[in-house]
Amino acid sequence: MATNQDVLMKKSPIGGPTRSSSPERRGSRRCKITQLMRIRPSDPEKEHFEDLRGTVSVSRSGIYFHTTELGYELGMRLFVTMPYSYNPSAMSREYLAEVVRKDPMPNGMTGIGFKTLLEMSEQPSYSFGVGNSRK
Numbered sequence: 001m002a003t004n005q006d007v008l009m010k011k012s013p014i015g016g017p018t019r020s021s022s023p024e025r026r027g028s029r030r031c032k033i034t035q036l037m038r039i040r041p042s043d044p045e046k047e048h049f050e051d052l053r054g055t056v057s058v059s060r061s062g063i064y065f066h067t068t069e070l071g072y073e074l075g076m077r078l079f080v081t082m083p084y085s086y087n088p089s090a091m092s093r094e095y096l097a098e099v100v101r102k103d104p105m106p107n108g109m110t111g112i113g114f115k116t117l118l119e120m121s122e123q124p125s126y127s128f129g130v131g132n133s134r135k
Contacts (some may be wrong), residue, residue: 053066063114071100072112078114081095094120100114
């Protein structure tokens, strides 16, 4: 039976390493959910593309997805609208993000990971304080 120390050190009960021999670098856990997002480069100097993709995994500060688009580069800044819908009244948000991972896949697709830098959409602000009544 694995001890608490074995679990913390990512060792299997028989003494060998588990499937991940490198240390975990993620700051937050990932959820495997699929949400449609619209991705486009934020730099007007770059060749424009618009990529509509579903997420593979999502965390508080990052997203990973698969694509056939070849225009992604490490360090590239992106505008990401998520969750994306063709309905103009949908509750979607736009983010500025940066590509931090690019994985070629055996099926010809590319795995892209990006971290969100800031939210671009304006949020409605409500104040229910005493001194904020309209006249």
